[in-house]
Amino acid sequence: MIFAACDLGGTNTRAALIDETGRILSRVSQSTLQSSADALIDSVIRLITAIATEDCPGLAALDGIAVAVAGTVDSISGTVVTSPNLPFADTPLRDRLSAAFGRPVIIENDALAAALGEARFGAGRGAGDVVMLAIGTGIGGGIVVDGRPYRGTAGGAGEIGHMVIDPAGPLCACGRHGCLEAMAAGPAIAARARAAVKKTTDTAILEIAGEDIAAITAETVGRAAAAGDPLAQGILEAVAEIIGVGAANIANLLNPAVIILGGGVMTGDKIILETARRVVRDTALAPNRDASIVAAALGGDAGLLGAASLCLK
Amino acid sequence: MIFAACDLGGTNTRAALIDETGRILSRVSQSTLQSSADALIDSVIRLITAIATEDCPGLAALDGIAVAVAGTVDSISGTVVTSPNLPFADTPLRDRLSAAFGRPVIIENDALAAALGEARFGAGRGAGDVVMLAIGTGIGGGIVVDGRPYRGTAGGAGEIGHMVIDPAGPLCACGRHGCLEAMAAGPAIAARARAAVKKTTDTAILEIAGEDIAAITAETVGRAAAAGDPLAQGILEAVAEIIGVGAANIANLLNPAVIILGGGVMTGDKIILETARRVVRDTALAPNRDASIVAAALGGDAGLLGAASLCLK
Numbered sequence: 113m114i115f116a117a118c119d120l121g122g123t124n125t126r127a128a129l130i131d132e133t134g135r136i137l138s139r140v141s142q143s144t145l146q147s148s149a150d151a152l153i154d155s156v157i158r159l160i161t162a163i164a165t166e167d168c169p170g171l172a173a174l175d176g177i178a179v180a181v182a183g184t185v186d187s188i189s190g191t192v193v194t195s196p197n198l199p200f201a202d203t204p205l206r207d208r209l210s211a212a213f214g215r216p217v218i219i220e221n222d223a224l225a226a227a228l229g230e231a232r233f234g235a236g237r238g239a240g241d242v243v244m245l246a247i248g249t250g251i252g253g254g255i256v257v258d259g260r261p262y263r264g265t266a267g268g269a270g271e272i273g274h275m276v277i278d279p280a281g282p283l284c285a286c287g288r289h290g291c292l293e294a295m296a297a298g299p300a301i302a303a304r305a306r307a308a309v310k311k312t313t314d315t316a317i318l319e320i321a322g323e324d325i326a327a328i329t330a331e332t333v334g335r336a337a338a339a340g341d342p343l344a345q346g347i348l349e350a351v352a353e354i355i356g357v358g359a360a361n362i363a364n365l366l367n368p369a370v371i372i373l374g375g376g377v378m379t380g381d382k383i384i385l386e387t388a389r390r391v392v393r394d395t396a397l398a399p400n401r402d403a404s405i406v407a408a409a410l411g412g413d414a415g416l417l418g419a420a421s422l423c424l425k
Numbered sequence: 426m427i428f429a430a431c432d433l434g435g436t437n438t439r440a441a442l443i444d445e446t447g448r449i450l451s452r453v454s455q456s457t458l459q460s461s462a463d464a465l466i467d468s469v470i471r472l473i474t475a476i477a478t479e480d481c482p483g484l485a486a487l488d489g490i491a492v493a494v495a496g497t498v499d500s501i502s503g504t505v506v507t508s509p510n511l512p513f514a515d516t517p518l519r520d521r522l523s524a525a526f527g528r529p530v531i532i533e534n535d536a537l538a539a540a541l542g543e544a545r546f547g548a549g550r551g552a553g554d555v556v557m558l559a560i561g562t563g564i565g566g567g568i569v570v571d572g573r574p575y576r577g578t579a580g581g582a583g584e585i586g587h588m589v590i591d592p593a594g595p596l597c598a599c600g601r602h603g604c605l606e607a608m609a610a611g612p613a614i615a616a617r618a619r620a621a622v623k624k625t626t627d628t629a630i631l632e633i634a635g636e637d638i639a640a641i642t643a644e645t646v647g648r649a650a651a652a653g654d655p656l657a658q659g660i661l662e663a664v665a666e667i668i669g670v671g672a673a674n675i676a677n678l679l680n681p682a683v684i685i686l687g688g689g690v691m692t693g694d695k696i697i698l699e700t701a702r703r704v705v706r707d708t709a710l711a712p713n714r715d716a717s718i719v720a721a722a723l724g725g726d727a728g729l730l731g732a733a734s735l736c737l738k
Binding site: 184193194239240241253255257262263264265266267268269270271272274275276277278279280286287288354357360361362364365366367368369395396397398399400402403 | 497506507552553554566568570575576577578579580581582583584585587588589590591592593599600601667670673674675677678679680681682708709710711712713715716
C-alpha cells in the first residue's frame with residue numbers, strides 16, 4: 113500500500129509518499145504559504161499532486177491521503193477550528209481537499225500525528241499507551257491510548273505545555289502563569305542563560321553566541337552543555353527537573369507505558385532525558401513510575417508517518 | 426438483569442443489588458475488616474452471598490458480580506497490586522472471588538468505578554469523555570474515555586491528586602511537594618482554617634468546632650461558609666482556585682466534555698464548584714475551556730453503580 117501524507121506546519125509544508133511499514137518513499141517540501149487559507153490549501157493540493165504523479169502512478173494509485181495540521185482539528189466535521197500559526201479559522205480543510213482529490217482525506221492535529229507516528233513506528237513501538245512531549249519553541253503534546261489517537265471531546269486534548277506546575281511562575285503566552293511551556297521550552301532555557309551570563313563570564317555560552325547576549329538561544333545552551341560547560345549543563349539540569357515534574361504528572365494521570373521526549377530542545381544532549389527519567393522514577397507513584405522515558409526516534413518525520421498510519425485502519 | 430456490586434473501602438465495605446438501569450434494589454454494609462486479606466475476602470463473599478440469597482433468587486440468578494477496590498488493580502491478572510488502606514498486596518482478588526462464587530467476577534479501582542458510575546448514570550450521563558475528582562481526605566480521580574474506564578498500562582492512571590501544581594508547596598504523603606492533594610484536600614482546608622483562627626476571632630469556625638482549634642476540619646469550614654462566615658468562605662475560595670488550576674490542567678490535557686467534582690469536601694456548598702468553573706472557563710485553552718464543571722450526583726453510590734455497569738458490556 114502507498115499513502116500520501118502532508119505535514120502542515122507554521123514554517124514548512126512537507127509531503128511524502130509512505131508505505132504501510134512506515135517507510136518514506138519520496139518527499140517534497142516548501143515554505144508554508146501564510147497569505148490566505150485558499151492559497152495554503154492550493155499549495156497542499158499541488159504538493160500532494162506533484163509527489164503522487166512524479167513518484168507513483170498518480171493520485172488514483174494512492175491508498176489514502178492524510179494531512180497533519182498545526183492547529184485544533186475537529187475530527188467529526190474535518191475542520192481546522194483554530195491555528196496559532198496558519199491562516200485557518202473554522203476552515204473545512206478535509207472537505208476542501210477531498211473535493212480537490214475526489215478521494216477521502218484524513219486530517220489530524222500535528223502533535224497528535226507525531227505522537228502516533230512515534231507510537232507506531234518509532235520510540236513507542238509496541239506500547240499501547242504512549243504520551244509524547246515535543247519541546248521546542250513551545251511544548252506540544254500528543255496522547256495515544258491503546259494504540260489510537262486520543263483527541264478529547266473537541267480535538268483539544270494533549271496540551272501538555274499548558275499544564276500549570278507553578279502558579280507563581282512566568283507568564284505564558286496562553287495568559288496563565290507557570291505553564292510547563294513557559295518554564296521549560298526553548299525560550300525559557302534561553303532566558304535563563306541570558307540572565308546567567310550577566311553574572312559570570314566563566315562560560316562558553318557567550319562565546320558560542322558570538323559575544324552577543326541577545327543571540328543566545330536554547331541551541332546555544334545545548335551546544336555549550338555538550339562541550340562540557342558547567343553553567344550550560346546546570347541550566348539544562350534545572351529545566352530538566354521541571355520537565356521531569358511535568359512527565360511525573362503525566363505518569364500519575366495517565367500511567368503510559370512510554371513517555372517520549374522530542375522536539376528541537378531534545379536534540380543532541382542526554383542531560384534532559386536522564387534528569388527527567390530520574391525525576392519520574394523517584395517521584396511518581398507505583399506503578400506509574402515504571403514509565404519508560406525515551407527520546408523521540410523519528411525527528412521531523414513523526415507527523416508525516418503518524419498521519420499516513422491513520423489511513424491504515 | 427441483576428448484578429451484585431461491592432465497594433471495598435478503607436472504612437466501610439458495602440454491597441448492593443443493582444439492575445441494568447442503575448437502580449439500587451437492596452444494599453448492605455459493614456465496617457471493613459482489616460485483620461488480613463483472607464478475612465477481608467471472606468467478608469466480601471459473605472456480604473454478596475447474603476444479599477443475593479435474601480433479596481434475589483440466589484447467586485445463580487445474578488447476571489454479574491463486580492467489586493470496586495480502594496487500591497491499584499491490575500485488570501489483566503485480576504490482582505490488587507497495592508492498597509494504602511486495605512490488607513492487600515499482590516492479592517489475586519478476582520480469582521479468589523471467582524472460585525468462591527463459581528462465576529466470573531470483575532474487579533476495578535474504586536475511584537475509576539465511581540467515575541464510571543457518574544459517567545454512565547450520574548453527573549456525566551450522555552458524555553463520552555469524563556474525568557472525576559473525588560475531593561475528601563485525599564484527592565482521587567477517575568478517567569473515562571469514550572464511555573470506557575481508562576486504566577493506563579498497569580492500572581495506575583487517574584492519580585489526579587498527585588499532579589504537582591506548585592513544587593514549593595506543602596509536602597504530600599507521596600513524598601513530593603505541592604501535589605493537588607496536599608494543597609486542596611480536606612486536611613489542607615482544615616490546616617488553613619486552623620492557621621487563620623489563630624489570627625482572628627471574628628469567625629464562626631471556632632464556635633462550630635466547639636472552641637477547639639484541633640477539632641477544626643474541612644466540614645467545620647464548610648458549615649461556617651454555608652452560614653455566611655467570610656473567613657470560611659475566603660478559605661474555600663482560595664482552595665477552590667487551586668482546584669480550578671487542577672481542573673484547567675485536566676481540561677487542557679484531556680479535553681473532557683465533563684469534569685465532575687465529588688467527595689466529602691464538595692458536599693453542601695457551591696463556592697468550590699463555582700470558583701473552579703470560573704477558573705477553567707477563564708484560563709483553559711479553547712476548546713478545552715468549554716468543559717462542563719459539575720457536582721457529582723450519586724454520592725457514595727457511584728462506585729457501586731460503576732462497578733455494576735462493568736458487567737453490562
